[in-house]
Amino acid sequence: MGKKFQSDDVVFRQIDEHTWLGSGHLMASESLYLVEGNDKAVLIDAGTRIADLDKAVASITKKPVMLVATMPTGSHRFGH
Numbered sequence: 001m002g003k004k005f006q007s008d009d010v011v012f013r014q015i016d017e018h019t020w021l022g023s024g025h026l027m028a029s030e031s032l033y034l035v036e037g038n039d040k041a042v043l044i045d046a047g048t049r050i051a052d053l054d055k056a057v058a059s060i061t062k063k064p065v066m067l068v069a070t071m072p073t074g075s076h077r078f079g080h
Helices: 053-060
Strands: 004-006 010-016 019-024 031-036 041-044 065-068
Touching: 004 053, 010 031, 010 053
Parallel strands: 041 065
Antiparallel strands: 004 010, 010 019, 019 031, 031 041
C-alpha cells in the first residue's frame, strides 16, 4: 500500500488494496474516492476543475470507470 499519484490539481493516495483517496487543491476539503471492483471502478465525486482527471484515474486503474456525484454542486462534479 501507500502508493501515490500526484499532479498540479490532485493527489491520490492508496488507502487499501482497492481504494484511493484523492484530494483536490482548488477548494478546501475537496475529496474524491476511486474504488476498484472485480470488473469496473467507480470514481466518487470529480472535484472542481481537475485538469486531466481522466488521465490521473487511468494511471491508477485500467478498468472502465463510472462516475458517481454525491451532490449536484461544482465541487462534486465539475472535474469530469
